[in-house]
Amino acid sequence: MIIKQSLPGQYDFKYKWYDIYNLDDHDIRILKSKFHLTSEIISYINDLHERPHFDHDYITNSDLFVYDVPIWPTEDADHFTTLPIKFLMVSGTLFTVHTPDTTYMIEDFRQKTDETIHSEKELVFAILFSVTKYFQRALSQLNSERIVLDSHLSGRIKNKDLQALAQVEKSLVFLSSSIRTNLMMLETVKNKKSGLHMNASEEEMCDDIIIEVQQSSQMVKIYNEVTEEISKTSNNILNNNLNNTMQFLTVWSLLLTIPTIVTGFFGMNVKLPILNSTADWILITIGTILVMLVLLWYLKKHDMM
Incomplete structure (x- = not known):
């Protein structure tokens, strides 16, 4: 136009x-x-x-x-x-x-x-x-x-x-x-x-x-x-933020690996040579928690979380 x-x-x-x-x-x-x-x-x-x-x-x-x-x-x-x-x-x-x-x-x-x-x-x-x-x-x-x-x-x-x-x-x-x-x-x-x-x-x-x-x-x-x-x-x-998220997930995946290993070991359908009492699960639980706390202390000490 x-x-x-x-x-x-x-x-x-x-x-x-x-x-x-x-x-x-x-x-x-x-x-x-x-x-x-x-x-x-x-x-x-x-x-x-x-x-x-x-x-x-x-x-x-x-x-x-x-x-x-x-x-x-x-x-x-x-x-x-x-x-x-x-x-x-x-x-x-x-x-x-x-x-x-x-x-x-x-x-x-x-x-x-x-x-x-x-x-x-x-x-x-x-x-x-x-x-x-x-x-x-x-x-x-x-x-x-x-x-x-x-x-x-x-x-x-x-x-x-x-x-x-x-x-x-x-x-x-x-x-x-x-x-x-x-x-x-x-x-x-x-x-x-x-x-x-x-x-x-x-x-x-x-x-x-x-x-x-x-x-x-x-x-x-x-x-x-x-x-x-x-x-x-x-x-x-x-x-x-992504690094913090990955760090959080990594720490918790490590901590949760311990009870997974323990329960898998003691959950085997075979006779174990130790811990034959009915209250042994309490000792196993306490031991698992102690190992998790030790791992958590180690991670904090070395600035991994």
């Missing part, structure tokens, strides 16, 4: 902006016939797995930005993921290409922005600045979930808490990777050799985005380290 967009309250909108999502064959034909986009460019903007990067085509004099944005957990995925948003500038026209999952980001930007946009480059940087904020929202939500899990894991560890912690770790991996590649893309744009010519205002907007992404990068690094430590601590606690 191709929708012509504009910013509310800005009547001096001198450039064209088209928002595209759910790109189908009919839209592709329009992009080729009306906007004269090549099949190569269309394949780039239609690729859901395109990694963040910037590309300037000197032949068509077009600029392509690919920028990852966070996707909140759904029924299909219990953790945060990321998807790319593409910005194509060609012949004074801006195309924003994304999936329906990220449409709300564009709509939020349209409704909430109150700054005056003078060029398509400024519009790109304004949208990038807006969607970059979603990374900080996602990281704040993950941090809140981590704090709750940390309090749960401080007590009795449950499988559901460990599974939730694993989802937090997966989310941080996705966000960390996207933040890192987004930052690389922005640094490429800032490079004078990129082919993108920016004025002072556009360079300032680009610097603001880089600062925000760097802050997100520091946040995700800290959260990763804290989450890894919580995971390690939880694993150590589980291993220690």
Whole structure:
């Protein structure tokens, strides 16, 4: 679907902006016939797995930005993921290409922005600045979930808490990777050799985005380290609990082996040369208990329990 967009309250909108999502064959034909986009460019903007990067085509004099944005957990995925948003500038026209999952980001930007946009480059940087904020929202939500899990894991560890912690770790991996590649893309744009010519205002907007992404990068690094430590601590606690359980079972299996041996020996259906009295079972029981107590004392003395 191709929708012509504009910013509310800005009547001096001198450039064209088209928002595209759910790109189908009919839209592709329009992009080729009306906007004269090549099949190569269309394949780039239609690729859901395109990694963040910037590309300037000197032949068509077009600029392509690919920028990852966070996707909140759904029924299909219990953790945060990321998807790319593409910005194509060609012949004074801006195309924003994304999936329906990220449409709300564009709509939020349209409704909430109150700054005056003078060029398509400024519009790109304004949208990038807006969607970059979603990374900080996602990281704040993950941090809140981590704090709750940390309090749960401080007590009795449950499988559901460990599974939730694993989802937090997966989310941080996705966000960390996207933040890192987004930052690389922005640094490429800032490079004078990129082919993108920016004025002072556009360079300032680009610097603001880089600062925000760097802050997100520091946040995700800290959260990763804290989450890894919580995971390690939880694993150590589980291993220690398992060791205590195995130690308890081993000690009691040793202690219970003694009466098993004794009763098996005296339970043989043969005549024994000793202990022929009817009260001999009392002596056997006392002797068995004494041997068990001696074994228990030996285990404690050598820190085996």
